[in-house]
Every structure is written in C-alpha cells, then in structure tokens.
Amino acid sequence: MSLDSHIWPDTAEVIGGRLHIGGCDTTALAETHGTPLYLLDEATLRGAMRAYTAALARHYPGPARVHYASKALLNTAVAQIVAEEGLGLDVVSGAELLVARRAGLPMGQVHMHGNAKGEAELRRAVEWGVGAIVVDSLDELDRLAALTHGRERPQGVLLRVAPNIDTHTHAHIATGGAASKFGLPLEALGAAAARALDASGLRLLGLHAHIGSQLTRAEEFRAAVGVLAREMTRLRDDLGVELEELSPGGGLGVPYTADMPPTDIDAYAAALGAATREACAAHGLRPPLLTVEPGRSIVARAGVALYRVLARKLGPDGAPLYLHVDGGMADNIRPALYGAQYTSLLASRADAPAGPPVDVAGRYCESGDVLLRQAPLPPAGPGDLIAVAVAGAYTLSMASTYNMAPRPALLLVGDGAARLIQRRETEDDLLARDLFL
Template identity: 45%
Template sequence: MHLYGTQKINSNGHLEIGGVDAEELARIYGTPLIVYDIALVRDRARSFLKAFEEEGVSGQVAYASKAFSSIAMFRIVRDEGLSLDVVSGGELYTAIRSGYPAERIHFHGNNKSEEEIRMAFREGVGCIVVDNFHEIGMIEQISEELALPMDVLIRVTPGIEAHTHDFITTGQEDSKFGFDLNNGQADEAFRLLSGISRIRILGLHCHIGSQIFDTAAFNLAAGSLMRKVAAWREEDGYTCPVLNLGGGFGIRYTDEDHPLEPEEYVRAMIRTVKEAAAESDYPVPELWIEPGRSLVGEAGTTLYTAGSEKEVPETRTYLSVDGGMSDNIRPALYGAAYSSAAALRMDEPHTSAYTIAGKCCESGDKLIEQAYLPDVEPGDLIAVFCTGAYGYAMASNYNRMPRPAVVFVEDGDHRAAIRRETYDDLIRLELEAAGIGKEEVR
C-alpha cells in the first residue's frame, strides 16, 4: 500500500491526511468527499520552481487549472508564486474572481469564442496561446477594435507521440490542437501574427500528452521547437523570448506506475534546450511549463461509504459505494486505474478482492476492477487515492447525483473548499428559468 504526501496510519489504524483523521472528515463533511493534502500541493509547486533555480534558467511554472479549477486552489497556487493556465471563459472568470493577477494568466483553448478573446484582452491576461488561423483573425480584429496589445504564444504540434492513452495524446500531427510544425502551418501562423501591429510573439508552445513517465519525448519536442526558432532567426531575424513545453508529467496511481520526480522532467528539458541553444549559438529562451495532474493528482483522496455487495460466483464480488462515475469518470472514460484502502481499517490485511462499483445506472460505472480490502461491511469508509486531478473537474450530475464536497487539510486543520451540492441545487436553474418558487413544487 503506497501512501502519499502527509498520509499516514495513525494509532487507531485509521488513514490520516494532513494531520486529520479520515473518520473525522467523513463525520463532519459526509461522503463522497474529496480531500486535498495542501502540504503536498505546496511541496510539488516548490519542487518545480526550485528546479529552474538550480539549473540557472529563467522560467514560469503555470498550474494547468483544467486538472481542478476552484477559487480555493487558485489562491493556493497563486500564493506559491505560480502562473495559471486557463482554457475557457469560465476558468478565466474563476481565476479573476479568486484574485489571480491577470498578467500571470495564460489563455489556452482550441476553439476560443470571440467573447472569450475579448474577455482576455479586457482583463489584460499575460498571454493568449494561439491555436488556429480562425483565432488569429479574431485576435487581429479585437486588438485593433480595442486598441490593446497582447502577447501570444503559437501552439504547435511537433509530431511527437508520447507513450500515453490515445485520448490524452496531444502533440502528434493528427491532433485538434495547434499548428503543425512540419507542414508549414506554424510558419504561416508566425508570418500572420508578425504582421499584426499590437501583437508580440513570445514564442512557441507545445503539449505532447499526459501521464508521461520518461523524459525522451519531452527532449525530442524541445529539440524540435529549438530548431524551428533557430530557423526563424535565420530567415526573419526573430529571436524567441519564450518556449513553453507544456505539462503531462506522470504520477503514481498504482504500484504499476513508475514516474520520475517532478523536477527531473524539468531538468531534462532545460538541459536539452541549453544544448540546442549552444549548437545554434542561440540565446537560451525563458522556459515555461504547465503541470496540472502532477501538482494536485496525488494530493487528492476520495472517501466513500460502502453499501451493497453482490457476489458473482467464480467471477467477482461487487462492492458498491455512494459515488462513482458522477464524481470520477476517468475509469469509465479511458480505463484509468486507481488504488484503494479501507480508511478506518488500514492496519488489517487487505486480501479480499472486490470490484468497487459506483451507484450510477451504468454497467461501466466501476471505479476499480480489482481492489484488495479487508472483508468489507456496509458503512465502512473506503479511500480511493490520487483523485485530485480530473475528478471534481469532470464531475457531473448524471442520475441527478449531487457533486461531492471538497475539503482542504493542512497541519491538522481542515476547511471546506467547495460545499456539497444539495437536491435544491440540482433544480435551481430550472425553477429560475420557469419563474417557479421552491415552495410551489413541494
């Protein structure tokens, strides 16, 4: 059993996170409950920043907020000195409402609307990551109309296929994201953006995939981008201030996963860029990265309450919990694997095999295909680890399931970051749209 961050087994045999007993958290906040170990988030943020400092390279670490967007998390990473990557007007709005400095926000997205681009200009974001030719036209029109400048990065697909799942591979040539680096699209985007008077091209951006466990693909991507900017200097006299090499650094979901320490990815990319710059007598650009999962994934643990059990002779035993694909769709979406434990029986042998199933009305609502636990009784508290990324962020109200509460724990304290949805929350927008008061439907 692998424990993460501040997790430990306390004297009661209970799982403890951030100095707080899981039993206490479940009693106060109910289940399902997503618990974030904030000390681990801070430690990961500082490790990334330290890698740049130790390698002597200027850089920015931007939290890829799609992993988990909330005002409370934004304030944590803001206070740790990170920048922020947003991909929609909603994420940008949340960031601004959280008090995030706009100049530290990078606006991504493969289909930004005109209103989203206007919003980015009005708020004065640090840069827009340009994804396609349609967007270039809108940026030109809006910058002229508002008479406002904007820094941009050109997102490119370098033709690198990381060893990851097809659904989360984004750097290969066949991708909905970015300009192809090898067929002239990136060069055309560079020429168009160079001709817009209020636009400054900061440099290139790429993101080659997610849940990557080695540095080889990152090194190949960094080398490809450096060769391109070296060619642009030779052809157009342009010297690139920034290279953004994205994120995708892997984490340990199960014992079969063997990721590097987060800072090792950064050091490898920095060294590749330094070597490529030396070969071309090119100034080493400022390097940006965008960790999301690797900042918050292992920091999250979801607590569930066990319910019904069903044995299929000679096949499996289903153990149903009070959540499922409505709070964690990743197993159903692309077969993501997790590990688990009986949170209040941690010191007992975990030798009984279960398929942990959710309560949604889908046969595919299975959180873990083969989980080893003690002999579980209804009411036992089940912990599923590493749910801090793309859990709550992708949660839904399927089957009219209220989304769970989110709590932050640190140094023995706990506080609600997001309250649990109620049944009233589920129908609120319908009542407002119809002009119906709650008392009229009881």
C-alpha cells in the same frame, strides 16, 4: 502500518487503524461532511509547486516559470494557493479566468489555452490583460488580430504547434501527433508567425507545444523542446525575429498504483533544462523564458476521495463480487473513460488483512461505472469507508451531475484542520437551471 509514500499524500498516516490526512481523521471527516468526499492535502499540493520552482532554478540557467494547468483541478482556494506560491496559471475558459481573477492572481501570470475559444472568452482575456493567449489555429489568430487591432498595449501571444511527436500514453490524452486536434501544423507556423508579427495589436512572444498527459519518458519532452527550438531558429532565419518564450507544455505522469515509479520532478526539470540549453547552444539562440504547465503532477497525489459502501453483490458461493459505493463515474470518470487504475484502502480499518480482491462499483447507471477493479481490500460491507488515493487530478474538474447526483464537497486539510473549499452541490443547485413549461 506504512503507506506507499509515492501514492498517498505526504501527511497520510494510519493511526489506530484509521487513515489520517493533514492531521485529520478521515473517518470523522466523512461523518461530519458526508460522502463522497474529496480531501486535498495542502502540504502535498504546496510541496509539488515548490518542487517545480526549485528544480527549474537548479537545472535551467535562463528565466523559467511554472504555470499550474488549472484543468486538473480548479477552484478559488486552489487558485489562491497558486498565487501564494508565485506560480502562473493556465486556463481554458472564461470561467476559469474568472476564478483566477477572483483569487487575485496577477493577470500577467495567466495564459489562456483552448482549440475553440469563444468570442466572449477572447474578449475577456484581452480586456483583463492576460500574459498570453496561446493561439491554436490560423482562424483564431485572425479573430484575435481583428479584436486587438488599434489597441495601445499589444496582446501577448504564443503559437501552439502540433510538433508531430508520438507519445506512449493513452490515445485520449495524447496531443502531440500531427493528426491531433490541437495546435498549428508545423507547415503553417511560418505563415502564422508572419501574420502575428504583422498584427498591430499582437505581440508574438514565443512557441508552445503540449504533447500529452501522463507521460513518463524524458526523451519525449526533450523531443518537444528540440522541435520548438528548431522552429524558433527557422523563424529567426526566415523572419528575422528571435522569440523570447518556449513552452513545452505539461504532461509529467504520476503513479496511481504502488508498482509504478514515483514522479521525479527533478529529473523532468533536468531533462528539459538540458534540452533547452543544448538546443539554444546548437542554434545560437538566447536562452528563452522556459514555461512549463504541470497539472496532474502538482495536484493528483494531494487528493484523496472517500466513498461509503452502501451494499454488496455476492456471487453464488457467497463471496462478494462487488461493493457498491455512493460515488463513481460522475465524480471520477477516469476508470470508465480510460480504464484508469487506482489504489485504495479501508479508511477506518486500514490495517485489517486483505480478503479476496473485489470490484468497487459506482452508483451510476452504467455497467462501466466500476471505480476499482480487483481491489485488495479487507472484507467490507455496508457502512465501511473506502479511501481512493491519487484522486486530485482530472476527477472533480471533470465531474458531471449524471443521474442528477450532486457533486461532492472538497476539503483542504492541513495541520489538523479541515477547511471546506467547495461545498457539496445541493438539489436546489441542480434544479436552479430547470424551468417549467
């Protein structure tokens, strides 16, 4: 049986009906480690990181950097892989920054984002020497100017703008419109840049925009670059400063179902490279450092989630309406939050013929907790193991402990070995924060 190569990890194969990833039998892993269980295929993860670096080198003549957007999935091992692959890291909290440091990432390669950064987070970012703080508002800029006043080594900053670009994506993950909660309105950019240039403890490096996630249209990325280059030109003309860094964010989409086209990192880099080259030539700008921040397109396809079927709900005709599994919206909120669709198979009988489509319901006490709608699985029942593809991004990183269910374990798989990189949460972990009256 062949698997869709744009959906499943590079190393996924079905051997004797059983799904293997990274040379490991997923059925055996589920027995050893329990379910729900998340697997991360090291080869797919590293391959996507390398594809970004190589594609930017091919398509952009100036300096370029790839920063993995850690919000998609972060733990110490993933941050170590980021460091080994020579990527930078974007973080949005003090704890994500702590993980970056713990993993040995050079702090100069870390950018700190966020529309509401706390005082302690900003202090930590400055004290630890992050490469750039991406400033989201005038209020934050003022706080940062005060915090860094008198410092010997100025803190690098990028100004994030809301570039007023509408994107074709779900409203929850569209961030480029003027009404978005993120970024400085374009009209405020001149004042923000002037303030940043005046602040003795800050060094204004460049401009940033992130227009949304799960985007597939090259023209939307090109438009973002166009706005940033235009604004950089305006700042040069008005304030006499030529900024050195341009970051059009992340956002490249991935397929979740076989009918969607594969992620084309090369085409994305070609579009960004051409747009930046052309805009710089048109405005007489030096090619800036081009920083991209992919999250989903680096980690999504590397991840596979495994769930055990615990029960069925049968309709009046005896046909199964639901398969009930032991995970759901607490480890993967995306179906409940955005109606996201996924691809699945039976991990231990992957090549059995499909039965009537069935919904796969999560274990959590919400009617909306349905992981898979009308999944074309073979007839299945208690004990069967369901594998869900493209589960690496915005799943575990958004996981909750709803219903006090412990969060799943994560294994890194490759070359026939599985390494536990995040252990399953325990009841003791869950109770550790609870205090008696």
